[in-house]
Amino acid sequence: xxxxxxxxxxxxxxxxxxxxxxxxxxxxxxxxxxxxxxxxxxxxxxxxxxxxxxx
Numbered sequence: 001x002x003x004x005x006x007x008x009x010x011x012x013x014x015x016x017x018x019x020x021x022x023x024x025x026x027x028x029x030x031x032x033x034x035x036x037x038x039x040x041x042x043x044x045x046x047x048x049x050x051x052x053x054x055x
Contacts, residue, residue, distance in 0.1 A: 016022040037043035
């Protein structure tokens with residue numbers, strides 16, 4: 001399993017039957033994708049200061 005994950009181009013998705021957990025996993029995956037896009041220079045994210053100012 002570690003070898004498959006280390007390939008980088010393989011995604012492993014497990015089915016989650018609990019809707020709440022499924023939503024959390026989906027939101028986390030979206031956030032991680034946003035970070036990846038930011039690192040590639042394809043998306044600009046808010047600074048921590050801007051995020052705290054919204055609270």
